[in-house]
Amino acid sequence: MSRILFTRRSFSALAAACVAAPALRAQPKVEKAKVSIAVGGKAAFYYLPLTISEQLGYFKAEGLDVEISDFAGGSRALQAVVGGSADIVSGAYEHTINLQSKNQMFQAFVLQGRAPQIAMGVSTKAMPGYKSVPELRGKKIGVSAPGSSTNMVANLVLSRAGVKASEVSYIGVGTSAGALAALRSGQIDAMSNTDPVMTMLEQKGEVRIISDTRTLKGTNDVFGGPMPAACLYAPLEFVQKHPNTCQALTNAIVHGLKWLQTAGPSDIIKTVPETYLLGDRALYLASFNKVREAIALDGLLPEEGARTALKALASFEPSVKPDKIDLGKTYTNEFARRAKDRFKA
Template sequence: MKAFAYAAGSIGLACALIFGAPAQAESNLEQTKVSIAVGGKTLFYYLPLTIAEQKGFFKEEGLEVEISDLSGGSKALQALVGGSADVVSGSYEHTISMQAKGQDIVAFVVEGNAPGIVLGVAKNKADKITSAKDLKGLNIGVTAPGSSTHMYVKTLLVKAGLSPDDISAIGVGAGAGAVAALEHGEVDAVANLDPVIAKLEADDAIKVMYDTRTKAGVDEVYGGDYHAAVLYTKASYLHDNPHTSQALANAIVHALKWMASATPEEIVNTVPEAYYGGDKALYTAALKANLGSYSKTGEFSKEATEHVLAVLKAFDEKVQKATIDLSKTYDDQFAKAAQSAVK
């Protein structure tokens, strides 16, 4: 276990879980009502969160979870910092960037090990835009400025020898608005995720240039394993609410284990119909393309955290100047304990 100064009760809980105590610990929860912010809940990036909600895994842990769906990951982070959310389902990248700003934000369970972000160029411009070097001067749609999709674009620009300021990042959200922005010519390209990308591909509206839905694509852009979606919160929250945090981790690990054994059709039938965007077959096909991106255990990899830090150092001046202690950006004890708690 990591050397976080948690209350003694959290150690007792972890030990109890290791020896097979039930996952439900309602009487021990510091709080039963938890607010979670997410930037684009319908995206496959955050599917384990929806599964945990729809399958009742949060309720099994004695939790009443309220999920606020915001336009992008940076907005979810703002909700946490501002105090309107207890926890965020968001990008692991934010834990590092916030440490560079002097704020201790800690991830405590992994949802995804591949971002699944795609950069697609409008078909009518694809003949002139063939690599990241050609992005200079363009308007590029991202879920929200400062979000993981925006960081993805910055990564591509820096690798191509450009500056992150060489493009204009336009917030287009994570749903129908993103599709409309590209198809109506409001942006020249988009950095987004499925099912948005799947819809644009089906409409023959984009040419995919960079794709992290696959292991090969992740390696090309990020150089190796890369943590994507996680649950993160303030270090003080983990300290003050160890049992509640454990219950949240249990629910997500339960969702990950269920997804690993379920068929794509079972997963699709679990999410709200509104997620399909009116085309269940397309949604199912897109899900199959993303199934390899999810964590099987919820646990952290030192290699993956190091790759995230290396990527951020390439374009984030605050990260470049800061001394980052990666061990303070994540705590693996909750996901590890959940392995025994969740069968």
């Protein structure tokens, strides 16, 4: 009798192992376990999914040892990858289009933000009587870093009012305490930046917002359609050579996006580093509530969003010719689809 019982138990254990086996096989060994990610302004809500996935150990759970290097803005992070000191950029999707126009092939493979979350505001101290965009001619405008997505949004706002980028001075101020200090000390007259910085300045009456993409509606008003924002992107060659690594990175980010869908403000406060709060917990949470809907849900980049980004760039960037850009090569949803199914995002 005991022998039969033992056999049944063995059979049950074997059956359970067989059921579990496909799940294990579904996660093949990563080609590159140690991965370096360059990000431009990690403390911004723009990159919150990256921070959440890091802080909650989701990269480690996928068998990755991820090192994240923080730079002043997205353009600086991109330079790190182009220069070979990092593997992957956590940055704005539109850089992949810009790069392709210069014959450099990069591909986005998981979306973190479905709206740019960038607001442009004029200093109420430097320009108290401000009425319209042309008044910014000859002024100093703060951006996270020249060439970054904050710079791109400023270019778009100016070009629509007939102001050329060459008619203003752009100054890199980062995305945290340095940006606040630059505006408050009068080093700049206006600023295009992300949250929590812009909400902090707005709530204290230090800036007057003139363009806002922190909500889906605001993004649609500015760009005329959905505008994909932060994503993980890398040289096309890297993506092709390291599909399992890209899948693992995507899994970690989508896991973070899934967590963010139900996380409350107190969960966010407990998870992000204290320095991200910029000394004002209440304003940090007010900023989070403002940009929450801009966070991606499942890591998928919408085709319509890619077209919006191309149209926006081509409107003020002469080197970007829409008929010469192959949008299909600038992003892939292959990894995000698998991660979405796995995490039911």
